[in-house]
Amino acid sequence: MADICEPWEKEFGSIDFGDTRLKARLVRIAEQLSNQPLDPINQACGGWADTKAAYRLFSNEKVEAAEILKVHRDRTWERAQPYPVVLAIQDTSFLNYTGHEATLGLGKIGTKKSLARGLVQHTTLAMSPQGLPLGVLDQKIWARKPLPSTRSKDLRKRPLREKESTRWLNALEVTLKTAPEGITAVTVADRECDIYEFITHASRIDARFLIRAARDRTLFAPECGDDVEHLWKYLGDQKLAGHVSVDVPARGHEAARTACVSIQFAPVELKRPRKQRFTEKCGIEKSTSVYAVLIREITPPPGLSALEWMLLTNIAVTSLKEAIEKMNWYRSRWGIEVFHKILKSGCRVESCRLGTAERLTKYLALFAIIAWRLHWITQVNRDSPDQPCTALLAEVEWKALYCKINKTRFTPRKPPSTRQAVRWIAQLGGFLARKGDKEPGIITVWRGWQRLADVTEDCSLFNKAKTCG
Ligand SMILES: [Mn+2]
Incomplete structure (x- = not known):
């Protein structure tokens, strides 16, 4: 049955745990789990011996989630070779293990008041601009530690590198450092990533990004004299570049629909926020230039909220065609939502009971790759x-x-x-x-x-x- 294992041999061929038997076991377990992603470990692995082998693999100290993912990342960049532009889509998801009282090393998830416990998972998924998932470029999983009992005002003052938000910058660096020559990797992220330090850092290290704005930032607009200008107002005042229709996927109670949107774009100079952590000595630029693209649905169906995206990028947008391209890249971000859905509803990673957060992390690394592969098979067919x-x-x-x-x-x-x-x-x-x-x-x-x-x-x-x- 060596042939069935072939795709996994290929994926993990160059893995190095310092033990060839461990590698063989990983390939075998990947095969078993991916054939039955809906089942918990003991059902997916044929007999008791196989189940024990799977548990042993995930408790083995030599097996590291980072190594499993590193090898897969190399394959991912190989698959990315035909594409001059690759989208590196970042997103955070919470894995809920609240019912698993026996599992050690979990942390709080969800809102401040929530009692839910689990793990935080931050993933970078590589996709072609046409929406073909190419693989997982990076994944960090951690349990939140209880915050120090300082006042929340002081907590906000902490430098970004000490906060959870630093995950966006770290993943951006991984993408930039590992991307092979000849491929432009563009980090794509939702509103959570609208962080001033992220924008300045990306431009400083020359990493491309496209994010959705969450804050109506203040702009430097010399033509307005002393008047304060804001992002939304400024973009709304720009000349209309054109109209296009876009397919909006179903969400919550809203059915899928086709929306007619207007597009406006302009280069803008964002001002450094006036928050306490941005003092004169913080070393962060006073302003930073980006291109903004405003996409707005003109007449939403009655009862539905209008689609509105304010996108920010450090890639030049000088024509309607380029603005539409950015819009379509952002729409491809949907792929990571599909990926999370496969992990949770398809592979049911939240019902896995492996006893410790550390073992779960390895299991999740393997399942991230299995979920990607299921997604890829479906999409390669359309591509x-x-x-x-x-x-x-x-x-x-x-x-x-x-x-x-x-x-x-x-x-x-x-x-x-x-x-x-x-x-x-x-x-x-x-x-x-x-x-x-x-x-x-x-x-x-x-x-x-x-x-x-x-x-x-x-x-x-x-x-x-x-x-x-
Ligand atoms: Mn998100």
Whole structure:
């Protein structure tokens, strides 16, 4: 069954735990868990011996989450080679382990008053500008420590590097340092990342970013004389660059819709906030220049709030075309929400009971990669449907798939296209594949993916029996 392991051998081939048996175990466990992402460890790993091996792997000190992720990051940059621009999407998610009283090393999550306990997970996901997930570039998982009992005024005064918000800058540095030459990595993040030090730091180290603004910052606008100018007002006063229609995904109670938005853009000079941590001696620039793009829905459907995005970037925006490109990059950020959903609802990482936060961290590192792969399979199908499916499936897998779906024992010499293969996988997962059906979704693909392992195993047993007999 070596062939089924192949994708994981490839992903973890160069891993170095200083012990080759540990590497073999990781590959084997990745394979088992990814075939049954819905099940807890003891069900996903066939027998008791395998389960014990999985627990041992995650308690082994030589196995480090950072090493698992580092090797995967190298593969990710390799996959990114065809794209001159790669989006490095950062986002934070909370993993809720409140019910797990026996688990050691957890911390507070959620709001100040909340009693929920768990871990904070900050991930950077690489995506092509067209929305193909390429892999996880960085992931930090930690438990919050209780804050020192100082007054909240003094807590706010702390330098950024001592705060949790430093995660955005750290991940930005990882992306910049590891990106190979020839690829422009653009860090994309939501409103939480609208931090003045993030913006100045990125420009200082020459790292590209595109974030959504949360604060109506004060601007330096010499043409306004002594009048104070603010970001929203200033952008709203700019000449209209054009209108476009965008698809808005469903959210909460609001259904998916197509929105017509107006676009305005301008270079702006943001002033340093007048907060206590920005003293004369803080060494942070008094102002910083960025490009702002304001995207606004003109007439939202009755009862719905208008879509409005104020984007900030240190990449020049000088035409409507460039402004639309930035808008589309920001829309690709949605990919990381999908990724979190796969981790939580699909892989159910919050029901894992591994006893300590440290073991959970390793487990989560592995599952981040499994979740990415499920996401990638679905998306690669939409991105390059006509490619042969060999990037996706080992030979034994696509042949078994072909025989199962077409109810034959004879396989073609040429592998089917990616689109065809993914439709077949989804069919194993309950997709009907009728003429008018759209491309299959993640749920059916991963249900089918789990069955594919069994189908392949049956098929190779059958073939072995044939040649032996
Ligand atoms: Mn977020």
